Amino acid sequence: MVRLHEIWIRFYKSFNFDYELKASPKAKPRPWQDSPEGWLPHVKIPIEPDVTAVVGANESGKSHLLDAIKIVLTGEGLRQRDFCRSSALFSVERGSRLFPEVGATFHLDAADRSASEGLAIPLLRNGDLLMLRPAPGVIHVVDADDQPISLAADQVEGLTSLLPVPRELRTDLALPDSVSINALAKGKTKLATRKQRGWIMSLLEGIATVEDVNSKAAAMVDMLGNGDALPEAQRLGMDLLLKVARIEESSFDELRKAIAEEREGLVNGLIQEMNRSIARHLNVSRWWSQDPDFQLRVSPREHELVFTIRDRTGTDYSFSERSRGLQYFLSYYVQLLSQAPADDRPEILLMDEPDAYLSASGQQDLLRVLEHHARPDDSDREDQVIYVTHSPFLINRNAGHRVRVVDKGTRDEGTRVVKDATRNHYEPLRTSLGAFVAETAFIGGDNLFVEGIADQVMLAGMNSRLLRAGRPPSQCLDLNEVTIVPGGASIPYMVYLARGRDQIKPACVVLLDGDSAGQTARKQLRSAGPYKKPIIDEKLVVVLSEWADSADLQVTQGVVIRETEDLVPVQVAVAAGQRYARTFLGLDELEAKKLTEGAVTALLADNDGSLWDALAAAFSQVFGTSISKAGFAKELLAYLAYSEEDRQRPHGVPALDQNFAALLQHLAETLRNAGEREAEARRNQRLTRIIKAFEDDFPEGCIRDRALVLLHSIDAAADDTSAGDLIKAHTAxxxxxxxxxxxxRENIDDYAQFLVELRRTRYLERLSQQGDPAAQSLGASAKAGSGS
Known part of the structure; x- marks a missing residue:
């Protein structure tokens, strides 16, 4: 399959040329980038093989990038009027008007490379294809000598058949409230909407004489004549039912007749089967995390099917009674499912600001849908997704390398791509959103408290690195769900604030250094809460030095692990220190290399085995100034990224990966335990409230129907976990x-025992873990019922 790897843009709308590369003394002019003004390099935007997120301020050129991709892949839309107006080459004179230039680099597999060679299409030295569109209907490719070669008509046709297919999702189109049954049944669209029918009815109500008919006949004929223009939202609703739910058109014809003939039994039967088809093929509850029991259903009216929402309470709501964002989320999801991709060509999905109508949770749900579309877990197909956004909630914090930050320069500079924007895990948010968005702005959900910003940067960066290297997600932090909060000396107070005084408390884990400051924080966490009670359970406090005693780690000889920097082998630490000297102090490579491994290890004993203290002392001795922890963490990640790009694996890096993999796995497991505790606590609180209210209302007895309502409420309060399954098995x-x-309407027999069994509901999980036979039997039946 052909993979889009890079986009090249020059003189297109807000993109002028790469003025930073033009000004670089190390830049190498390329023949294919020549222009009437000399060498003017294209702006290059790297594209990820799966998902690419383009962020930037308003008018920065994000949408122009999507337009350029469509032009590259289709050849349509390249116009002189879109030439960059801030370019010195922009002109209105005869013979001087030029076209913008767009192009792309594609990775080819063996089959595509063979097909290209069969068409005599030149490739780059590394086997990639670099294609340019300098004018409408013209394709140039760059050969191994960097020369642009014009393709003949048969070559253009052959190459075009290999390119990925662009597919644009409409982000301004919501799922409709209803769909015409007549349009579904026969494709006829006359009077398909309520508005049209309402207009006709109001027209008919004013008719009393033949003259009235004649006076309004022209308007009626005009309305009927325009009936074939079906609104786009209606077509989307039809796609949901016909293409996604796979309901046969004849079923709607039968439904239309059954409604007209008032055959209510048949109508109900048909609607029931249609809703089953929707649930089976749509499966929205997998993605819409705000309600795991969410169902999209249809209800019949006289002329249309109305879309309704059924939530976990079993209640049906119309779209107008639910959030607008849900309609747009469903629209995006239906658009994805309703169009079958080409079998022989990959697809590139393009979306322009899909966050506009979605809440933060909805954006996170959409992000998971897009991830699945790029690499589905039920298919071998792999496509690419490129979207532009303003929102931090549509950025996968586990994959900062996917972010492309675009920024509009001053005067004639045009749009540029911010270099190394993702080297610091949070830099894309600061750069593109025009504000400092620190992790502490998002306290909530699951929280990992660390002592300093350096810990935050290093853990986030290593987490992303390990995920990219193929580490199982369960052994890493999900940074879309977990907030890393640097607290410093204020950790106890910040943990207290995060867990707060609310009934619903977020899951929190604390990572402390093994030094005196860490021990002081630990003591405060144990006894500084209200009434001298612990702020957080001791098992959720990870002291690095204590964890390291039982972990399988590879550390530099002489180093005693107390803080995260001690997990860095001295070879890697020195390389990061040298980068810091070059970046911050402006030293050349030779000067920076005066910081050596020997200088650091020689100072370990004098600094009580602290790698960081030894490195800081050696740095001060060599360069006469200090080094910061946050800067060191950033340069460490930059060094790892640089070595990865050069396909190097320097000595010490495997040990670094192993050490942080062990720490992150332990933190992930501890956070899961914290989350399970909070879920159990919230579940028990809900059950306690429900059961206590029932006992207060019915202390002596009640009818069976009221008990059924109670057990239904308990089932609704039970979450989608093994403990929830246990509760549901007990109520059954x-x-x-x-x-x-x-x-x-009869009273419950043996009501006292019924209350005993009811109170027992709150302790089922604990009893099962303690070996209670009855609870374990319920657990076995719950597993059998769920098919696990």
Whole structure:
């Protein structure tokens, strides 16, 4: 398959040329980038093989990038009027008007490379294809000598058949409230909308004489004549039912007739089967995390099917009663499912600011949908997704390398790509959103508290690195769900604020250094809370030195692990220190190399085995100034990224990866444990409130129907976990034991025992873990019922 690897843009809309590269003394002019003004290099935007997020301020050129990609892939839309107006080459004179230039580099697999060679299409030395569109209908490719070669008509046709297919999702189109049954049944669209039918009805109501008919006939004929223009939203609703849910058109014709003939039994049966098809093929609840029991359904009206939402309470709502964002989320999802991709060509999905109508949670749900579309877990197909956004919630914080930051320069500079924007994990947010968005702005959800910014940067960066290297996600932090919060000396107070006084408390884990400051924080966490109670459970406090005692680590001889920097082998630490000297002090490479491994290891004993203190002392001795922890962390990640790009694996890097992989896995497991504790606490609180209210209302007895309502409420409060399954299995057993489904108006027999079983609901998970036979039997039946 052909993969889009880079986009090249010059003189297109807000893109002028790469003025930074033009000004670089190390730049090498390329023949294919010549212009009437000499060498003017294209702006190059790297594209990821799966998902690329383009961020930037308003008018920075994000949408222009999507337009350029469509032109590259289709050849359509290249116009002189789109020539960059800030360019010195922009002209209105005869013979001086030029076209913008767009192009792309593609990675080819063996089959595509063979096909290209069969068409005699030149390739670059590394086997990639660099294609340019300098004018409409013209394609140039760059050969191994950097020379542009014009392709003949048959070569253009052959190459075009290999290129990926662009597909644009409409981000301004919501799923409709209803769909015409007549349009679904036969494709006829006359009077397909309520508005059209309402207009006709109001027209007919004013008719009393033949003259009235004649006076309004022209307007009626005009309305009927325009009936074939079906609104786009209606077509999207039809795609949902016909293409996604796979409902046969004849079923809608049968439904239309059944409604007209008032055959209510058949109408209900058809609607029930249609809703089953929607649930089976749409499966929205997998992606819409705000309600795991969410269902999209249809309800019949006289002339249309109305879309409704059923939530976990079993209640149906119309779209107008739910958030607007849900309609747009469903629209994006239906658009993805309703169009079958080409079998023989990859697809590039383009989206322009899909965050406009979605909440933060909805954006996170959409991000998961896009990830799945690029690399589905139920198919071998791999496509690419490119979207532009303003929102930090549509940026996958586990994959900062996917972010492309565009920025508009001053005067004639045009749009540029911010270099190395993702080297610092949070830099894209600061650069593109025009504000400092620190992690502490997002305290909530799951939180990992660390002592300093250096810990935050290093853990986030190493987490992303290990995920890219193929580390299982379960052994890393999910930075879309976990917030890394640097607290410093204020960690106890910040943990107290995060867990707060609310009923619902976020899951929190604290990572402390093994030095005196860490021990002081630990003591405060144990006893500084209200009434001298612990702020957080001791098991959720990870002291690095204590964890290291039982971990399988590779550390530099003489180093005693107390802080995260001690997990860095001295070879890598020195390389990062040298980069810091070059970047911050402006030294050349020879001067920077005066910082040596020997100088650092020689100072370990004098600094009580602290790698950081030894490195800082050696740095001060060599360069006469200090080194900062945050700067060191950033340069460490930059060094690792640089060595990765050069396909090097320097000595010490495998040990570094192993050490941080062990730490991150332990933190991920601890966070999961914290989350499970909070989920159990919230579940128990909900159950306690429900059961206590019932006991207060019915202390002596109640009818079976009221008990059924109670057990339904308990099922709704049980979450989608093994503990929740245990609770649901218990309530099902109670329904059978006390015969609640029969004679609903009779009182419950043995009401005292019923209350005992009801109170037992809160302790089922604990009893099962303690080996209680009855609870374990319920657990086995719950597993059997779920098919696990």
């Amino acid at each position: 057993s109670m329904r059978r034991t006390y015969k609640l489904a029969t004679s609903p």
